[in-house]
């Protein structure tokens with residue numbers, strides 16, 4: 119989903135609803151990765167550091183607060199897949215952080231990371247979000263949203 123579409127989805131929920139927060143963060147992630155693609159040199163390094171720092175916080179909070187909700191409902195299969203994708207992204211980020219940001223290696227590995235992150239977010243939105251919407255009332259989702267933001271502020 120494009121950043122614009124994610125933001126539109128977010129508007130369907132109360133501002134503090136965990137689903138609104140997650141949709142908005144997916145939009146933020148897409149835009150932050152685009153900023154890396156669209157820059158060079160020191161600016162690109164800074165954009166890469168900022169984007170990956172945010173992704174890491176987002177994924178860590180999902181693992182702590184979203185996966186337990188999913189696991190209870192589906193028994194764990196999807197949870198394992200999502201956690202594995204996040205671990206793989208982590209490794210890709212580590213490999214990228216060792217490369218010259220203006221190298222062709224960086225370009226190609228970054229393109230791979232970007233599409234993996236986008237596919238991962240898509241799976242969360244199509245598989246996890248409906249489960250959360252069904253399993254939690256709006257009040258509970260707002261509470262979960264609060265916990266999520268607190269976990270990210272860590």
Ligand SMILES: [Fe+2]
Pocket residue numbers: 176177180200204238242
């Ligand atoms: Fe994730």
Ligand SMILES: [Fe+2]
Pocket residue numbers: 140144176180239242
């Ligand atoms: Fe996510």
